Amino acid sequence: KTWLYEISFIRPILLFLLVSYHAFAPYCGAWDASIVTDNEVYKWLAYAFRAFLLEAFVFVSGYVFTQQILKQHKFASLKQLIYSKFKRLIIPCWVFGLAYALIFNNLQWGGVICGIGHLWYLPCLFWCFIFTFLIYRSKIKLAYCIIGLLILATISFAPIPLQLNKAMYYLFFFYLGGLSWKNATTINKYATNRNMILLWLAFAALFVLVYLLREYNSSIYECFGLIGKAAILSVNNITQLLLATCGIASLYISAVVFLRRHKLRDWVSDIGNYGYGVYIFHQFILVGLYYYTNLPMVTSYWLPWIGTAIALSGSLLLSWVFRKTKLGRALI
Numbered sequence: 399k400t401w402l403y404e405i406s407f408i409r410p411i412l413l414f415l416l417v418s419y420h421a422f423a424p425y426c427g428a429w430d431a432s433i434v435t436d437n438e439v440y441k442w443l444a445y446a447f448r449a450f451l452l453e454a455f456v457f458v459s460g461y462v463f464t465q466q467i468l469k470q471h472k473f474a475s476l477k478q479l480i481y482s483k484f485k486r487l488i489i490p491c492w493v494f495g496l497a498y499a500l501i502f503n504n505l506q507w508g509g510v511i512c513g514i515g516h517l518w519y520l521p522c523l524f525w526c527f528i529f530t531f532l533i534y535r536s537k538i539k540l541a542y543c544i545i546g547l548l549i550l551a552t553i554s555f556a557p558i559p560l561q562l563n564k565a566m567y568y569l570f571f572f573y574l575g576g577l578s579w580k581n582a583t584t585i586n587k588y589a590t591n592r593n594m595i596l597l598w599l600a601f602a603a604l605f606v607l608v609y610l611l612r613e614y615n616s617s618i619y620e621c622f623g624l625i626g627k628a629a630i631l632s633v634n635n636i637t638q639l640l641l642a643t644c645g646i647a648s649l650y651i652s653a654v655v656f657l658r659r660h661k662l663r664d665w666v667s668d669i670g671n672y673g674y675g676v677y678i679f680h681q682f683i684l685v686g687l688y689y690y691t692n693l694p695m696v697t698s699y700w701l702p703w704i705g706t707a708i709a710l711s712g713s714l715l716l717s718w719v720f721r722k723t724k725l726g727r728a729l730i
Contacts, residue, residue: 402465403662404582405458407653409670412454414710417680419447420516421705424688433694433701440702445609449601450645452519456568457646459523460530460575467534468580476531483527490729491520494678502685516681518561525565526572533573547573551639555631567635571642578650589654597648601641608641675717675730676710683709 423429425437426444434440466472473479495510495517504514513521533543547570554567578585615630622630684705687693694701720726 402462403657404650404653405461406662406667406670407657408454408458408649409673410666411649412451412458413669413673413676415447415451416455416677417684417710417713418702418706419444419451420681420684421702421709422447425702430689433688435698437698442609443702446605449605450642450649453568453571453639453642454646454649455519456523456526456571457575457578459526460572461579462575463527463530463572464576464579467531473531476528476535479527479531483524485728487520487524487527490678491517493729498682501682502690512560515685516677518564519677522561522564522568525560525562526569529565529569530572530576534576543573548636548639552632552635554635555628567639570639571646574643574646585650586654589651589658591655594648594651594655597644597651601644601648604641604644608637611637669714672714672717672721675720676713678730679713679716680709683712 420429422440422444424431424434425440428444428448473482491513492510495514496505498514498517499505499510506514512518538546550566551570554563556563556566558566612634615634619627619630687705687708688701693704696704717730720730
């Protein structure tokens, strides 16, 4: 097995950001905010945690997938890929989606099929694998491909079912991951401390500008007609794409710089191996804690920190337990 140490470095960071974002989600309006009091600092922390979170997860998947295709020669046919990813992504989406719907009394078959709650990400990722495979087989010129993916990302607010609209946005980052693997040697030449610092500074500046613009756009959104609303959503998509690309570049370069001087410890790689399980389980834990227990009464100040600690440790434990069984390994 070829070990991608830069990906092993990145995955645990993304898992922490993922759990932390959902722990802080009520403060930025992404979840029901009735259980918390307004907190401007926590709202911006939630924004920071999600700034390039899912885009980076998709980038990592594209990076690994391209290595598997071009170096390990996996997935010789589209049929083989569909079978593998259907079993890996869609079946767990339905199994855990049904469990989520039953536990939280939200049984809607359409939601379960398309990905209920946070599980929408799994069919979205499924489409990214399929479409990227087709792009590789089609031999489209790089410039045309990038332009096409940027257009798709810009108009991905269109209400297309089965998470295809979300795949339209995230496909750019999946393909970007593949490009980064193909050009890793060239990219690594520019991975210096200076460039790493400059990228993080650029990301910080973009982050503030993008989220201030988004809050302004939200305040004027209802004042426009259909075309105006579409324009605002397009601007939001393209600015988010720029921000996420900068964040991913910053994190990737940081991984390369770190690994030049340090050896990655085994436990860091082991945590990354439980990433799929953490993604599946952490929201079950947080939703249960936030909306079905008295934990929010602890005080709004401590709630997200306690939620992060319990959800992260609990989802890691559940992942470890599941992977000890044959059925669990098949699902996560």
